[in-house]
Amino acid sequence: MGIQIALRNVLRNPRRTLLSLVIISLGTGMLFAVSGFVSFITDGITESTVEQYGNLQIADVDLWNRVDDRALTLLDGERVNQLEAILDELTEVTGYAAQLTFTSQIQKGSESSLLFGVGVDPANRILTGYEIDRGVDLQPGDRGKIVIGRLLADNLGVEPGDYVTLLIATINGSFNTGQLQVVGVFRGFESFYESQFAYVPISTAQMLLNTRGVDKIVVKLSDIRITDSVAAILSETLTDSGIGSELRTWDELATQYKQTVGMFSFILGAVSLGIFVLVFFSILEVLTMSFMERTREVGTLRAIGTKRKHVFRLFLTEGALLGVMGGILGILVGVGLGVLVNHSGVGWTPPGALEEVPILVKLSPISAVAPLAIAILSTLISAVFPALHSARLQVVDALRSQ
Amino acid sequence: MNSRREQPDGSSPPVIAVRELVKQYKTGAEVVEALRGVNFEADSGGFVVVHGPSGSGKTTFLNMLGCIDHPSSGTVELYGDDVSKFSDGRLSELRRDKIGLVFQTFNLIPVLSTFENIEYPLVLQNIPRTTRRERVHRIIDAVGLSKEVRRRPNKLSGGQRQRVALARALVTETHLVLADEPTGNLDTETSKRIMGIMQSLNEERDVAFVVVTHDPMVGEYAQRTVEIRDGLLSDIHRGR
Numbered sequence: 209m210g211i212q213i214a215l216r217n218v219l220r221n222p223r224r225t226l227l228s229l230v231i232i233s234l235g236t237g238m239l240f241a242v243s244g245f246v247s248f249i250t251d252g253i254t255e256s257t258v259e260q261y262g263n264l265q266i267a268d269v270d271l272w273n274r275v276d277d278r279a280l281t282l283l284d285g286e287r288v289n290q291l292e293a294i295l296d297e298l299t300e301v302t303g304y305a306a307q308l309t310f311t312s313q314i315q316k317g318s319e320s321s322l323l324f325g326v327g328v329d330p331a332n333r334i335l336t337g338y339e340i341d342r343g344v345d346l347q348p349g350d351r352g353k354i355v356i357g358r359l360l361a362d363n364l365g366v367e368p369g370d371y372v373t374l375l376i377a378t379i380n381g382s383f384n385t386g387q388l389q390v391v392g393v394f395r396g397f398e399s400f401y402e403s404q405f406a407y408v409p410i411s412t413a414q415m416l417l418n419t420r421g422v423d424k425i426v427v428k429l430s431d432i433r434i435t436d437s438v439a440a441i442l443s444e445t446l447t448d449s450g451i452g453s454e455l456r457t458w459d460e461l462a463t464q465y466k467q468t469v470g471m472f473s474f475i476l477g478a479v480s481l482g483i484f485v486l487v488f489f490s491i492l493e494v495l496t497m498s499f500m501e502r503t504r505e506v507g508t509l510r511a512i513g514t515k516r517k518h519v520f521r522l523f524l525t526e527g528a529l530l531g532v533m534g535g536i537l538g539i540l541v542g543v544g545l546g547v548l549v550n551h552s553g554v555g556w557t558p559p560g561a562l563e564e565v566p567i568l569v570k571l572s573p574i575s576a577v578a579p580l581a582i583a584i585l586s587t588l589i590s591a592v593f594p595a596l597h598s599a600r601l602q603v604v605d606a607l608r609s610q
Numbered sequence: 611m612n613s614r615r616e617q618p619d620g621s622s623p624p625v626i627a628v629r630e631l632v633k634q635y636k637t638g639a640e641v642v643e644a645l646r647g648v649n650f651e652a653d654s655g656g657f658v659v660v661h662g663p664s665g666s667g668k669t670t671f672l673n674m675l676g677c678i679d680h681p682s683s684g685t686v687e688l689y690g691d692d693v694s695k696f697s698d699g700r701l702s703e704l705r706r707d708k709i710g711l712v713f714q715t716f717n718l719i720p721v722l723s724t725f726e727n728i729e730y731p732l733v734l735q736n737i738p739r740t741t742r743r744e745r746v747h748r749i750i751d752a753v754g755l756s757k758e759v760r761r762r763p764n765k766l767s768g769g770q771r772q773r774v775a776l777a778r779a780l781v782t783e784t785h786l787v788l789a790d791e792p793t794g795n796l797d798t799e800t801s802k803r804i805m806g807i808m809q810s811l812n813e814e815r816d817v818a819f820v821v822v823t824h825d826p827m828v829g830e831y832a833q834r835t836v837e838i839r840d841g842l843l844s845d846i847h848r849g850r
Binding site for chain 2: 209213216217220504505507508509510511512513514515516518602603604607
């Protein structure tokens, strides 16, 4: 009967209930939409980060420990074979590829720039962190070819077919130069990536660095969510095998990822807090007024034997019901807002990004959990104080109230 | 439920008894004595009418009997138990189980129907649904509200509302009903009907009634009439 009475009490003043529901549902709807937007952005960042780094990277312990002697940090052919044998045993691994990274000077005529080069196997491209803007991508069997970022190409005045010179320190510390043909210019998400990165066949990178080794094996898994569990198993296997290598997960490698996602989480947290406070104070006022008007009724309930705790529970149930109704309505409002935004074609340019991206709201049931919880919790908490006040009334004073 | 503690001589104690009851109110620096050492007893099946001028302390007296206000000093005994030191929770249980209250302004729960208003005290007592329904229907028949079971208080007349209040007070099968001006908001005919119902319940169910009223007509139903004047109670009539 308690819920029945609470529900009827909630509905007894339709105008006030409507006002409360509008406040709660607008707050919840806004939060759902913002949460869906942040979810879309962080999913996108996560996806592109994993695409850039792979789920895991395995390298010599010294590489992770940043030992200066490059020769010590590389994996030779035997160790690569051993690692590949271990990876072949894991069903969760969908692909792996060796990489050899280097830094060099890139020159075209009088123009030069710092370059972060990545030697990859064109026949086994498990990562596709870019899109070819002009020209073509590296092909299996390519030697002496390079694809560079669009901004770097613009800075150097390079087009596909042109040659560039790489000035590079080999792993022994001597200088080496190489003339490579630009076969393609790629487009990336961030300006830093486009202005300083380039890809060459791994054989070309080995030739430039004067080594037959590689510095890491990049691993892709079937699902991003299993990264940590697979990493734990693989870590143990690597330690037991005595190969002298360790792994790092994508989120350990992408230091900027945590900052960016942290920033969005902070924004979402601030919006959530703002909406919580707004709903809390608005509903506090509405419920206080509603409970005060029923002081005499509280007196009657108490006079006929209702205990304080039951009065408290009744008013709390009213708050909770209001929160649930407002929250559910709010999710519907949020879905409506999301659909509107997704079809509006509005875009924005994230910091450091080169191109505008569409603003999209991810409409998933998971995005509804937090806004719904905040709606119910804020309404419930705002009901606590007036409910406590009502429950504590002296019966005789409450009965005298007009 | 209405078990009574036996007196040393083996007899049952009065349903309600107050001894040297004092109630003081502080209004600023001034102390007003609403009750000044009142002694009173009501036995099972008694019908006591309390008269007195406005502000004489009648309602305060009834509030003390109904355990909805605390005395400044003195004792209130219900079925032989001194309730003066009872906790708030225990007093709630006492009101729920052993006292029926009827108010001048009916004090029904507006969101509940006639049936639900009457059923509510039984819900508080955790009485099983089937028993609840039987008891509610029985009392509804007794007060003549069978056709109004689904109506909410705002769709009932004053007399009907007071009958609902009376039924609510009696549904727990209490032996004590305290009524504060039960006919205060009713016309003469309706008042007579309500008092008639109270009288028959008093006689048939052995329920003690203590009725505070200004209405001289109510006095006609009294077995005993007392008057409160200047905070003191005195008997003015015994026997119906």
